[in-house]
Amino acid sequence: MLRVDGELHVHPKGFAEPITVYGIGGIGGDFNLILPKPETEYVLLSNKLTIQYIVLTGKHLGQEFCQCTIVKLSANGAEIHTQRPLGLLSNLKINLVMGTEKAKGLGDIYAKVVEKSVDNPNHFGIRFTGIPPEIAAVLSYLRQSYSD
Structure with missing residues (x-):
C-alpha cells in the first residue's frame, strides 16, 4: 500500500x-x-557556477568555507563538484562567488546533501532548503538560458 x-x-x-x-x-x-515527486530535471551548465559552502553542524558553522562549482541545476537543487567529501544529509550554507570573493548583497542559500553520485565521487546532489528571492531569480534565469 x-x-x-x-x-x-x-x-x-x-x-x-x-x-x-x-x-x-x-x-x-x-x-x-x-505526494508529487519533486522536480529533478537538471540543466547541465557549460560555464560552471562557482560557490562557497560551509557545513552546518546543528546550529554551528563548520571550520572553513570551501569553494566548489555547480555543474547541474534544477528548480529545487543542484549537483555540485567539490574536492571535499560530504556526508549525506549534511546541511550547507552557500554563497555565490563573483571573481574570488563572495557576491555582496545576495544573501545565503541553505541546502541539504541528498545524494552522492555513483559516477563521480566528487559530485553531490543538494536540495535547496532556503533561498533568497534574488538568488532564486538568478538561478531560474540560468536554468532557462541553458535549457533554450
Missing part, C-alpha cells in the same frame, strides 16, 4: 546499529494519497 521512493541507511546518535529510513511517496488503498 505504500509507495517507497527511496531508502537511506543512517547511524543515528544513540543507536547501536544503523537503521534504514524510507522516503514514502504515497499510500494506496482507501486513502489513495500520493
